[in-house]
Amino acid sequence: MVQAGGVAGEQLRSYIERIERLEEEKKGIAEDIKEVYAGAKAVGFDVKILRKVVAIRKMDQADRQEQEALLEVYLHAIEGGQIPEPTE
Template sequence: MTREEEVIRAYVARYRRLFEERKGISDDLSALDKEAKAEGLDPKMLRATVKALEVEAAARDRIDQTFTAYLAAAGGTTAPDGATEGDLL
């Protein structure tokens, strides 16, 4: 076997192992979603909460403000007190 073949086989083995680990993690997350749902919780909201907690507070505030502005501009909600549509965008 050539060095190139050995390197390729090693990479293929690593990919296979990581794909299997990813499947296991995916299965674990699915089971966790089912457990949360059985407790009456919303798995999508739990995942969103985890993602939000990974973002720094200042960045999260900017994201929330931008989302609120887009939602208001699209007619999904009213603008914050005293704000006009121009202030939001």
């Protein structure tokens, strides 16, 4: 094993190459996700809302409930104690 300045060159190269491969895979997956969102948009779905739904589904139940409660409190506070009724 060749060492330069105390660093094992082959081992380091192996890590770097693995990281590079994973970065390429990540780039490919990001492109795939982008295409799925584009497909959803093409059939009329709101991509901004889809992204929000995906983010919410990633949260555990406790974090989700806490965020919803805080959102309600903040809305209540800025609207003078009144949460407007949804319009139909």
